[in-house]
Amino acid sequence: MTAPALYVCVRPQQNAAEAEYESFRQAMRLEPDRLDRIDLVREPLPPDAGERWRAFVVGGSPFNVSDPESTKTDVQKRLEADLERIAGWAASAGAHVSAFFTCYGIGIVTRLLGGEVTRAYPEDTGPVTVSLTAEGRRDPLFGGLAERFTGLTAHKEGTGRLPAGAVLLATSQTCPVQAYRVGDRLWATQFHPEPTAKAFTERMAVYRDDGYFASDDFEAISGRVLAASVTEPVRSLRAFARRVLVDQPPAA
Template structure:
C-alpha cells in the first residue's frame, strides 16, 4: 500500500484515469493508491492507512441547486477527510471542486461570481505563503491552470490565504498545518489539460465553438509550479 492516496470525484472514468496519471507524475511517486469516490464510499481505513490524500477536480459544484444523493454523500465524505486533516491526522490537498466543499464546511461563502475559463493564469502568493513549505519556494508569482464556475468569495474562517488571482480572489489557502485547498489545478501539464478539454467540451468551461483556439493556447502555455507544489506536498508529508 502506498503512503499517498488519490481520490477521484469525476464521473468520467477516462478523465479520472488521466488525472490520476497527472497527480502521480507531479507527486513524483512510483506508487499512488486510488479511490473512486463516485463509485465507492469513503472507508475510515482509507484515511488511517495513508499519510496524505490528494483530491482531484470534478464537474460537480457545491452551488448546484438540487444536488443528487450521490453528490451529497461525496461531499460528506470529502468533509470527513477535511476534518481529519484539520486535526492533523492526515495531510490533504483539495483542488478545484474540493475547495468549495472545504470553504462551505468552514462557514465560508461559495458563489458563481468569479469564474475562470480554461487557461493558464498568473496568480500571486500572499505574504503568508513565504513561510509555507509548499508555496514558499515558488516565489511571488505562479502560473497555473484554471477552469471553474464557482469559487470562494473570501478566505473562510480559520484559513490562511496563500494565493490570490486577478479574476478569482481566493486561489489557495491552508488550514492548520495539514490541509491545503487550491482553486486551480496543480497537476496537469499543458498536454494533460488540452486532453482534458475533450471530456468537457460542452460543459461551459470555455466556448465550445472556439475549442481549437483555446486548446492551442493551453498547449502553448508554460506551467511548472503546479507540479512543484505537488512534489513538495509528497516530500513534506509522505
Template sequence: MSDAKPFLFISARPEVEAVGPEYESVRRATGLDAGRLEHHRLDVEALGEVPLDAYAGIIVGGSPYNVTTPEANKHAVQRRVEAELASLAVRALDAGFPLLFTCYGIGVLTRELGGGVGTLHGEDAAAVEITLTEEGAADPLVGALPRRFDALVGHKESTERLPDGAVLLAGSKGCPVQIYRVGERLYATQFHPEVTTADFIARAQVYRHHGYFPASELREVSARLDSASVTEPQRLLARFVELADTVWR
C-alpha cells in the same frame, strides 16, 4: 524509502475517460510510483472512514460537480461525495493530517468550514498568473513556488469568503482565493497543480460540453493552452510528498 507509507488519491469525476489521465497526472507530479499512490474513485464507491494512520497524505482531485448547485438538483452521488469529503476534511484538520484539496474540493472545504462559495470569480479554461501572499511565500508547502507563476484554471465557482482561521496563501487577478491553508497541514487550491498544458488540452476535450467554454471554441481554447508556459505548479505536489514523508511524519 522501504518503510514509507503510501499516499491516497481520491477522484470524484464521473467521466471515466478523464479519471485515468487525472491519476497519471497526479502520480507524475508527485513523483510517486503506482505502488505508493493508491486510487479511490469516490463517485463509484463510498469512502468510509479512511484509516489516516495508514497513509502519509491524501490528495483530492477535481470534478465537474459544483457545490453551489441547489441541493434539490444534485444527484445522490454528488451529495454523498460532498458529505464524505467534508467529513474527511474535518477528521484531517482535527488530526493535523496532510490533506490537499484541488479545484472542486476547495468549494467543499470552504462550505464545510463556514466560508462562502459563489460564482463571482469563475475562470475560463486558461493559464493565469498566480501571486503568493507574504504568508504563502513563508509557508512550508506553498513557499516552494515562485512569488509569481502561471497555473491552469477552469472553474465556475470559487471561494468568496475564507473560513474563519484560514490563511490566504495565493490569489490571481480574476480569482482572489487560489490557495489557502487551515491549521498546519490542510490545504486547498483553486487551480490545478497536477496538469501539464497537454494534460489540460486533453481534459478540455472531455469537458467541452460542460460549460467551461463554448464547445465551438475548443480549437481556440486548445491553441491558447498550447501556447502557455506552465512549469511551476507541479512542484507543489512534489513538495507535498516531500513534507509528508519527512517533516510531517
C-alpha cells in the same frame, strides 16, 4: 501494505479520472505503489480511511458545491460528505493526516469550515496569472514557487470568504482566493496544480460540451494552454509529497 497516499477521484468521466490520477502521480513523483486511488463516484470512502492513509490528494470535478441541494444526485451528496470527512481529519487539532484539495475540492473545504462559496468568481478555461501573498511566500509548499506564475483553471464557483483561521496563500486578478492553508496539514487550491499543458487540453476534450467554454473555441483555447509554461504549480504537489511522505515510516 497500503500505500501511504490516496488519490481521491470525484469525476464521473472515467477516462478523465484515469488521466488525472497519472497527472497527480507524476507531479508528486510517486510510483504506483506509493499512491493508491479511490473513485468516490462509484464507491464510498472506507470507514477506516483516516487510519489507512496518511495523505490525501483530491482531484477536480464537473460538480459544483454551490448547486442547490435539491438538484444534487445522491452520489454527489454522498461523495461531498466523504470529502468533508477527509477535510475534517486534516483540519482538526493534532491532525495525523494531511490533505491537498484542488478545484471543486476547495469549495468542499470552504463550506465545511464556515467560509463562503460563491458564483461571483468564475474563471474561463485556460492559463491565468497567480500571485503569492506574503504568507504564501513563507508557506512550506508554496514558498519555493515563483512569486507570480501561470496556473490552469476552469471553474464556475470560487471562495468568496475564507474560513476562519485559513491563511490566504495565492490570489489572481479574477479570483481572489487561489490557494489557502488551514493549520499545518490542509491545503486547497482553486487552480489545477497537477496537469501538464498537454494533459489539460486532453481533459478539455472530455468536457468540451459541459459549458466551461464554447466548443467552437476549443482549438484557440488549447493553443493558449499549450503555449503556457506551467512548471510552478506541480512543485507545490511535489513539496506536499516530500513533506508528508518522505522520511516517514510506511503505513502498516
